[in-house]
Amino acid sequence: MRLYVPLGITxxxxxxxxxxxxxxxDPFPTxxxxxxxxxxxxxxxxxxxxxxxxLRVHLKKINLRSRNWxxxxxxxxxxxxxxxxxxxxxxxxxxxxxxxxxFVVPMGATMFSLLAFFVASAAFRAFRASNWRASLLLASAFxxxxxxxxxxxxxxxxxxxxAESAHPNLVTEIGEWIMRVPNMGGQRAILIGxxxxxVATSLRMIFGIERSYLGGTD
Amino acid sequence: xxxxxxxxxxxxxxxxFVLIALAVLVPLALKLAFPIPVGKxxxxxxxxxxxxxxxxxxxxxxxxxxxxxxxxLHPMAIAIVQHLMSTDVNLVAMALWPQGASLAQEILVEIxxxxxxxxxxxxxxxxxxxxxLVLIARLGSSMKAAFPTDLSETPYGQIxxxxxIQRLCDFDMIITLSxxxxxxxxxxxxxxxxxxxxxxxxxxxxxAPQFYPYLQRRVGERPQMEGxxxxxxxxxxxEALLRRKYAQAPPGTAIAGMAAQSVAHLVIxxxxxxxxxxxxxxxxxxxxxx
Numbered sequence: 001m002r003l004y005v006p007l008g009i010t011x012x013x014x015x016x017x018x019x020x021x022x023x024x025x026d027p028f029p030t031x032x033x034x035x036x037x038x039x040x041x042x043x044x045x046x047x048x049x050x051x052x053x054x055l056r057v058h059l060k061k062i063n064l065r066s067r068n069w070x071x072x073x074x075x076x077x078x079x080x081x082x083x084x085x086x087x088x089x090x091x092x093x094x095x096x097x098x099x100x101x102x103f104v105v106p107m108g109a110t111m112f113s114l115l116a117f118f119v120a121s122a123a124f125r126a127f128r129a130s131n132w133r134a135s136l137l138l139a140s141a142f143x144x145x146x147x148x149x150x151x152x153x154x155x156x157x158x159x160x161x162x163a164e165s166a167h168p169n170l171v172t173e174i175g176e177w178i179m180r181v182p183n184m185g186g187q188r189a190i191l192i193g194x195x196x197x198x199v200a201t202s203l204r205m206i207f208g209i210e211r212s213y214l215g216g217t218d
Numbered sequence: 219x220x221x222x223x224x225x226x227x228x229x230x231x232x233x234x235f236v237l238i239a240l241a242v243l244v245p246l247a248l249k250l251a252f253p254i255p256v257g258k259x260x261x262x263x264x265x266x267x268x269x270x271x272x273x274x275x276x277x278x279x280x281x282x283x284x285x286x287x288x289x290x291l292h293p294m295a296i297a298i299v300q301h302l303m304s305t306d307v308n309l310v311a312m313a314l315w316p317q318g319a320s321l322a323q324e325i326l327v328e329i330x331x332x333x334x335x336x337x338x339x340x341x342x343x344x345x346x347x348x349x350x351l352v353l354i355a356r357l358g359s360s361m362k363a364a365f366p367t368d369l370s371e372t373p374y375g376q377i378x379x380x381x382x383i384q385r386l387c388d389f390d391m392i393i394t395l396s397x398x399x400x401x402x403x404x405x406x407x408x409x410x411x412x413x414x415x416x417x418x419x420x421x422x423x424x425x426a427p428q429f430y431p432y433l434q435r436r437v438g439e440r441p442q443m444e445g446x447x448x449x450x451x452x453x454x455x456x457e458a459l460l461r462r463k464y465a466q467a468p469p470g471t472a473i474a475g476m477a478a479q480s481v482a483h484l485v486i487x488x489x490x491x492x493x494x495x496x497x498x499x500x501x502x503x504x505x506x507x508x
Contacts, residue, residue: 029359036349036356037363043348092323092343092370100320108285108317116482120238121231124489128497138494142487148423148451150252151480169255176259184430191431 007208013038014206054079140178147175223503227496234489241485242478250477254458260433261455264418264445267391268298269463273306275390276383280405281311281318283397287422288321291395293472294420294453298393299325300467301460303333308379309341310389312365314353314400319346319369338377345369350400354408358386387413391444394419406432406442416444420456423449450475 013035020032058072082104086096129135146152152171157163167173204210256262271277279298283291302309311326313319323343330341344365347353356364361383362374374380382388392409394417396402402419410417410432421429426448435441447456453472460467 033356033359033363036352036359039352040347040349040356040364043352047348090370091320097320097323100317101324104317105285105288105321109288112286113289116242117235117238120482120486120489121234123486124229124231124234124493127490127493129494130497138490142490145483145487148449149480149483150254150476151484153255154252169257172255172257179427179430180433183427184434187428188431190428 003211003214006214007211011206011208014202018206051079140182143171144175144178147172147178223496223499226492227500229489229492237485237489238482241482245477245481246474249474250481251473252477252480254454254473254476256455256458256462259455260430260446260448261452262445262459263433264420264447265301265456265459267416267418267444268301268393269305271302271305271307271390274308276308276310276379276388277302278310278312278386278389278392279322280314280392280394280396281322282314282394282401283321284315284317285321287397289475290422290449290453291397291420292321292325293450293470293475294447294456295322295395296325296329297453297456297460297467297470297472298395298420299329300333301456301464303329303335303340304464304467306340307390310344310380310383311341312344313346314350314404315397316346319343323369338372339379342377342379343369351404351408354386354400354404358408358413361385361388386415389415391416391418393417396421396425398422398425402429402432402443410442414440416440417442418444418446420447420452421449423451426452450479 016028016031016035020028020035055076058075060066061069061072062076082096082099085094085099089095091097127138127141129138146155152175153169156171157168162168162170201210205213268277279295279302281295299309309326311319311322313322326337326341326343329335330337335341345368347364349356349364353364361380365374367373368377386392386409392405392415394402394405396405396419402417402421405417405419409415426446429443429446432442433446447453450472453470454476457467457470457472461469
């Protein structure tokens with residue numbers, strides 16, 4: 001039962017979605033609409049499951065005084081504070097909106113901004129011209145880095161005659177060419193390969209060959 | 219001398235952190251500004267497609283990002299909303315990311331107040347809905363089924379500007395500001411490829427290269443994406459183009475940020491050069507010893 005019911009649901013939903021794409025006549029668009037609505041409902045329910053799990057994990061951590069348990073009350077208080085003010089005063093104004101703008105946004109932006117420091121440190125230690133391929137990558141990285149900021153063209157224009165030449169923004173143009181030609185070719189190959197993989201995996205799941213999404217049940 | 223190269227290759231990372239911090243802070247504190255040359259490219263293509271929308275067009279703008287990517291994507295969101303509201307284009311906002319709806323609300327309220335635009339007549343924020351690709355596919359058949367109310371719980375049917383907006387095909391353009399999954403690829407797959415609605419947007423600089431295949435223009439064919447703003451540079455391009463065309467457009471934060479980004483890039487490049495000098499010198503010494 002635990003095996004065949006999910007396999008059956010996956011098969012029916014998958015076949016409906018495929019038929020809806022290729023046969024734009026009723027009943028398939030209507031059935032496809034119902035499947036999509038159900039997907040949204042199930043996905044929304046998963047958010048509530050996630051919330052319950054978050055609370056359970058952190059309450060357990062506090063209870064057992066696990067490692068770094070001191071952070072758990074902060075998480076729970078933060079969650080309950082945002083949830084309570086949102087329900088009581090609305091999400092588009094009032095305390096929820098204030099806390100979102102003044103706490104959540106700066107903290108989120110700060111965490112992501114830390115990446116710049118680690119990227120700089122990692123680039124210094126790992127970006128080595130150890131062979132011709134690495135040197136090629138390094139040269140194109142330099143050109144793209146300079147091409148993505150205005151100072152690249154300003155440096156180029158320091159060369160006598162460059163500012164009056166046919167290409168006063170040569171560094172930006174080279175950076176854009178790298179993105180548009182070699183990068184696009186490589187990205188397209190990756191996209192096509194990934195898309196074929198998605199089609200193959202989807203078909204395997206619809207026909208019950210691939211079952212890992214069931215949680216290891218064989 | 220060998221010790222020098224060895225020590226150079228082992229600079230304490232705290233020194234790198236401090237120099238990167240200074241590279242960002244000093245240009246911002248000194249309010250350095252570099253000219254932004256915007257030639258042909260994805261930013262210009264995107265600006266032109268937005269600018270060519272006639273007044274009273276309806277644009278769907280999806281805020282598919284969260285606070286972590288706000289420094290890159292929020293400036294472009296502000297510039298685009300400013301542009302749309304200045305040219306009397308009606309704007310429907312939504313989000314595929316939970317926190318995108320609140321980020322959108324902040325911009326929409328502030329800019330609509332400054333330009334005298336009215337909620338539900340000129341703009342509306344439908345809020346966040348989960349589902350990603352499947353949600354976009356559902357919007358292709360019924361907007362109301364996916365968003366029965368807006369962010370403030372006003373029923374879809376009671377919002378005047380949504381009269382006549384039944385599905386994605388009813389929009390003149392879709393703009394997505396995307397920080398990852400779900401985002402640009404999903405809008406392209408459904409709205410652009412299946413339904414033929416023009417799609418444009420912006421993304422973080424790190425993810426921009428993967429969307430270039432969507433930009434290729436063949437003669438007689440519409441591209442999968444009208445244009446793309448890549449990271450803070452894309453936002454600065456848009457701000458520059460907006461100010462070039464509409465002199466009254468307020469200055470944005472992206473152009474100011476480009477000076478900091480320029481210096482930070484130079485510092486990173488200097489460190490990469492130093493690291494390689496050290497590496498090559500030590501390798502040469504090793505080869506000499508053999």
